[in-house]
Amino acid sequence: MLRTTLSFLMVFAFSVTSFAHEFYFAYAELTYNELQQRFEGTIIFTTHDLERAIEPKGTLIGKFEKLDETSAELKLIEHYINEHFQINYGCALDSNAVDAFCKSQFTLEGIVTQLNGTIECYVSSSAGALYNPVQFKFDALMDRYPNQQNKLTFIYRDQKETLSFLLYDQQKYFTLKP
Amino acid sequence: MKKLAFAFFTLASGAMVAQTKFAQLDQLLPTANSYRAASGAPGHAYYQQKADYKMTLVLDDNKQRLDGTETIAYTNNSPDPLAYLWLQLDQNIYDQNAESKLIEVEKMENFKSVSDLRKRDFYYDGGFKIEKITNMSGQPMTYFINKTMMRIDLAKPLMPGQNISFQIKWWYNVNDRMQVGGRSGYEYFEADKNYLYTIAQFFPRMCVYNDVTGWQNKQFLGRGEFTLPFGDYEVSITVPADHIVAATGECQNYASILSPEQRKRYELAKKSDTPVVIVTQAEAEAAEKNKAQKTKTWVYKATNVRDFAFATSRKFIWDAQKQTVGGKDILCMSYYPKEGNPLWERYSTKLVAHTIKTYSKYTVNYMYPVAISVHSKWIGMEYPMICFNGGRPEADGTYSEGEKYGMWGVIIHEVGHNFFPMIINSDERQWTWMDEGLNTFVQYLTEQEWERDYPSRRGPAYMIADYMRGDLSGISPIMTNSESIKQFGNNAYGKPATALNILRETVMGRELFDYAFKTYCERWALKHPTPADFFRTMEDASAVDLDWFWRGWFYSTDHVDIAVTDVKWFELNTQNPELEKAFLQQKDAQKDVFIGDTRNKTAITQTVNERDAQIDDFYAKRNIYAVDAIDRKDYQTFVSKTSAEDLAYLNAGKQLYELTFENLGGLVMPLIIEATFADGSTKVERIPAEIWRVEEFKVSKVFVYDQPVVSFRLDPFLETADTDLDNNTWPRVMLPTRYQLYKQEPKRENPMQRQQRLEQMQGGN
Numbered sequence: 001m002l003r004t005t006l007s008f009l010m011v012f013a014f015s016v017t018s019f020a021h022e023f024y025f026a027y028a029e030l031t032y033n034e035l036q037q038r039f040e041g042t043i044i045f046t047t048h049d050l051e052r053a054i055e056p057k058g059t060l061i062g063k064f065e066k067l068d069e070t071s072a073e074l075k076l077i078e079h080y081i082n083e084h085f086q087i088n089y090g091c092a093l094d095s096n097a098v099d100a101f102c103k104s105q106f107t108l109e110g111i112v113t114q115l116n117g118t119i120e121c122y123v124s125s126s127a128g129a130l131y132n133p134v135q136f137k138f139d140a141l142m143d144r145y146p147n148q149q150n151k152l153t154f155i156y157r158d159q160k161e162t163l164s165f166l167l168y169d170q171q172k173y174f175t176l177k178p
Numbered sequence: 179m180k181k182l183a184f185a186f187f188t189l190a191s192g193a194m195v196a197q198t199k200f201a202q203l204d205q206l207l208p209t210a211n212s213y214r215a216a217s218g219a220p221g222h223a224y225y226q227q228k229a230d231y232k233m234t235l236v237l238d239d240n241k242q243r244l245d246g247t248e249t250i251a252y253t254n255n256s257p258d259p260l261a262y263l264w265l266q267l268d269q270n271i272y273d274q275n276a277e278s279k280l281i282e283v284e285k286m287e288n289f290k291s292v293s294d295l296r297k298r299d300f301y302y303d304g305g306f307k308i309e310k311i312t313n314m315s316g317q318p319m320t321y322f323i324n325k326t327m328m329r330i331d332l333a334k335p336l337m338p339g340q341n342i343s344f345q346i347k348w349w350y351n352v353n354d355r356m357q358v359g360g361r362s363g364y365e366y367f368e369a370d371k372n373y374l375y376t377i378a379q380f381f382p383r384m385c386v387y388n389d390v391t392g393w394q395n396k397q398f399l400g401r402g403e404f405t406l407p408f409g410d411y412e413v414s415i416t417v418p419a420d421h422i423v424a425a426t427g428e429c430q431n432y433a434s435i436l437s438p439e440q441r442k443r444y445e446l447a448k449k450s451d452t453p454v455v456i457v458t459q460a461e462a463e464a465a466e467k468n469k470a471q472k473t474k475t476w477v478y479k480a481t482n483v484r485d486f487a488f489a490t491s492r493k494f495i496w497d498a499q500k501q502t503v504g505g506k507d508i509l510c511m512s513y514y515p516k517e518g519n520p521l522w523e524r525y526s527t528k529l530v531a532h533t534i535k536t537y538s539k540y541t542v543n544y545m546y547p548v549a550i551s552v553h554s555k556w557i558g559m560e561y562p563m564i565c566f567n568g569g570r571p572e573a574d575g576t577y578s579e580g581e582k583y584g585m586w587g588v589i590i591h592e593v594g595h596n597f598f599p600m601i602i603n604s605d606e607r608q609w610t611w612m613d614e615g616l617n618t619f620v621q622y623l624t625e626q627e628w629e630r631d632y633p634s635r636r637g638p639a640y641m642i643a644d645y646m647r648g649d650l651s652g653i654s655p656i657m658t659n660s661e662s663i664k665q666f667g668n669n670a671y672g673k674p675a676t677a678l679n680i681l682r683e684t685v686m687g688r689e690l691f692d693y694a695f696k697t698y699c700e701r702w703a704l705k706h707p708t709p710a711d712f713f714r715t716m717e718d719a720s721a722v723d724l725d726w727f728w729r730g731w732f733y734s735t736d737h738v739d740i741a742v743t744d745v746k747w748f749e750l751n752t753q754n755p756e757l758e759k760a761f762l763q764q765k766d767a768q769k770d771v772f773i774g775d776t777r778n779k780t781a782i783t784q785t786v787n788e789r790d791a792q793i794d795d796f797y798a799k800r801n802i803y804a805v806d807a808i809d810r811k812d813y814q815t816f817v818s819k820t821s822a823e824d825l826a827y828l829n830a831g832k833q834l835y836e837l838t839f840e841n842l843g844g845l846v847m848p849l850i851i852e853a854t855f856a857d858g859s860t861k862v863e864r865i866p867a868e869i870w871r872v873e874e875f876k877v878s879k880v881f882v883y884d885q886p887v888v889s890f891r892l893d894p895f896l897e898t899a900d901t902d903l904d905n906n907t908w909p910r911v912m913l914p915t916r917y918q919l920y921k922q923e924p925k926r927e928n929p930m931q932r933q934q935r936l937e938q939m940q941g942g943n
Contacts, residue, residue, distance in 0.1 A: 023667045023668075024665065024666070024667060025644075025645060025665060025667065025668055027644040027645075029915055029916055029917070031915055031917070040915070040917045040918075041915075041917055042915065042916035042917050042920070044644070044916075047580060056291070065578040065579065065580050066578065109920075109921075110920060112920070113580060114633065115579055115580055115583050115633035116583070116633045116634065116635040117580060117583070117584060117635055118635075120916060120920070122916075122917055122920045122921075123917075124917075142287075143287055143288065143290060146282075146283065146284075146288060147664075147665075147666065149652045149653075149664070149665050151644060151645070151647070151648060151649070151652075153647065153648065155915070160902065160904070161648065162647045162648020162649055162901075163648060163649050164648060164649035164650070164651055164652040164653075165652075166651075166652050167283075167285065168285075169651070169652075172649075
């Protein structure tokens with residue numbers, strides 16, 4: 001048995017077990033834009049869930065509805081997305097074998113909060129080339145809500161597939177077809 | 179396009195396909211019997227038990243402790259002798275050894291801070307302390323507590339038709355809802371050092387005994403809610419004298435509780451169509467400061483309810499208005515601390531009134547004398563006649579638009595629970611969807627009648643598509659026990675609400691659906707329905723076989739993805755040689771030409787047969803497009819044998835399209851196809867789902883029009899929850915992604931900042 005020492009952040013986060021929502025669901029729609037050579041997509045969260053996930057990071061976010069594209073707090077959301085929505089993909093070929101791997105680094109281009117309680121985050125990440133294997137990790141909100149389930153629809157040329165991510169199944173592969 | 183010549187014989191399709199999606203539900207549903215009829219109605223031998231309660235409650239505001247003595251009168255209307263009784267001890271979920279904590283799956287990643295660990299190990303001396311259980315002679319009764327259930331052993335079996343009374347004395351420490359969580363508890367307001375109590379599941383409650391489960395004594399694990407028999411309640415609640423109490427039922431002693439001025443306002447509210455304030459904010463704020471040390475006792479009575487809950491605080495502002503339903507005036511009331519304003523004084527009671535009025539239209543008339551909304555931070559929870567709802571503005575009284583809609587939605591939803599499951603009393607411990615799903619469906623209808631284009635979170639078909647599409651490993655069928663559901667909200671709230679919306683808008687139509695749905699509600703009002711009773715009634719009252727729908731939407735995790743995979747275009751062959759040979763010539767002239775042929779026309783100056791006239795024979799010289807006497811004679815013969823009506827049809831220029839549809843998602847649905855014509859006009863075709871009854875994965879259908887079609891679109895009104903709209907069009911149109919739509923829109927601006935800019939600009943003018 002491996003003994004590991006844990007170092008906790010001494011953050012006494014605001015935490016409530018009874019927060020009354022029944023959502024625990026995030027959805028992302030992502031494409032690979034071959035002309036622009038980048039991933040482009042939208043990630044949709046329940047607004048209050050994302051607010052509570054980011055609140056312990058130290059800066060008061062308050063209500064996302066008050067933010068606009070110039071708000072400095074958007075950087076916190078961008079950071080959160082890059083922590084919890086990641087793509088690892090082959091990005092260079094050598095004699096038909098992938099010899100370099102890259103990791104996504106998303107830029108948050110904007111957010112829109114909807115009156116039905118969701119927030120749409122528009123993101124892009126440059127990717128000069130895209131080869132197999134393409135691995136997605138989408139564990140947003142799972143550390144806070146164990147019942148959280150996330151789905152991602154990835155569109156590559158004529159391929160379109162929806163992948164499901166759970167607390168114990170946070171990584172999925174997408175196979176690019178020639 | 180192809181010309182179509184009819185062959186005058188009928189093809190018989192002899193393919194043998196195992197019937198699955200349209201198989202009747204026979205094996206999945208319980209066999210109908212004398213208690214529950216095959217029609218979905220209560221059977222002629224239907225029975226239900228009755229549990230009447232008399233309770234004396236004392237709240238200690240200093241210790242946050244509730245003491246109670248209850249007398250239960252239990253009537254056995256079943257045909258079975260009962261050797262023991264089962265009661266629910268819901269507060270025991272806060273016992274340190276409660277299973278609900280033990281069964282939580284955990285990973286180290288769940289604990290990112292010390293506070294996470296402290297929360298996990300938070301100690302709270304919760305759970306019922308049962309002091310004694312006695313018969314009405316004061317003799318102790320034998321009982322055994324199994325976690326959240328308690329069995330009372332009877333000295334002799336309770337025979338059919340008999341009743342028994344007994345008394346339980348208990349107490350428990352009320353939970354700090356903000357720390358411990360839960361559906362009820364207290365909220366402490368640090369600023370004025372006062373408590374707001376929302377008290378529920380607070381007394382040992384009888385389990386349901388019926389023909390379906392026997393005793394429904396499945397342990398309370400936290401998610402699957404409650405299953406309770408109906409009964410009458412008489413409850414006296416002793417609280418600090420300056421508290422205002424809101425409770426299930428009608429207060430019997432306002433005369434001795436309220437001030438004369440408050441009684442006058444109360445009488446005014448009973449006749450008012452708009453909210454009248456009974457306890458003002460100023461009165462509540464005065465009470466907050468003074469903190470009475472004496473107590474008062476509020477007495478309530480409630481008839482034919484399945485539960486009892488109450489709220490109490492000296493912080494309460496109270497307003498009320500009447501709402502007439504079925505000729506009866508219902509008193510709609512709200513109780514809220516000042517922290518709820520300005521949202522609560524403006525909207526809560528009006529939302530209560532609107533909700534019971536609208537739900538009554540779609541289900542059954544509201545049956546109780548009062549309907550109450552209590553403000554309780556963060557939560558939304560329902561009990562008979564009373565519910566606890568979130569929706570709190572900022573400390574400075576401002577609120578966002580989203581917060582407003584959140585508050586509206588939760589009040590409509592929780593008040594709506596008066597109908598599901600308080601009146602139409604399904605088994606929540608077993609089936610969450612039967613109350614949450616049906617309630618969310620009527621909530622959607624009610625929201626749309628509150629405000630045009632209300633941004634409802636659930637209901638419309640397209641809103642469930644993201645959840646249902648793709649990898650199915652993380653979702654469960656709707657017909658899953660409450661404790662085992664994956665994706666609780668989407669599964670038990672969103673998907674059934676969507677399914678009912680699809681039935682109403684697309685499969686059955688509003689008239690048939692509304693009649694059948696109301697029939698179900700009327701049949702099972704103040705009774706205990708099961709899923710089978712719902713499924714059967716919806717079919718019985720509509721003459722629509724919905725077994726395929728229940729099977730697909732409620733028993734499977736299939737999703738809707740129907741694609742238009744092929745379109746073939748035909749015109750009718752008129753047999754008229756003048757027309758058809760000209761058409762053939764035109765068609766040949768339009769054929770693509772091989773590049774070598776084009777170049778040869780100039781590169782080869784003269785061919786052999788162009789030089790030598792002896793080369794071309796009959797075949798080379800004939801004109802295949804010329805109409806000759808034989809052609810004309812044949813046509814005359816055809817005309818003489820064909821009716822005038824058929825000839826007219828052949829010559830009408832009909833355009834025929836054979837569309838092929840593939841079922842990629844597994845869930846069969848009606849086909850709604852919009853054809854757009856060359857002149858810009860459109861026509862919508864609606865093909866019932868039964869088109870899939872034999873071939874479940876690929877079907878075709880022919881449509882005949884008077885003019886050419888330029889495009890087809892499947893599900894143009896987003897009514898089937900199709901998860902991939904990109905394969906719904908012909909010619910293929912790739913719909914823009916959300917990202918692309920966002921990039922096409924102009925720059926966004928915070929609405930409040932924009933308003934400020936506008937005002938500055940106008941001020942500058």
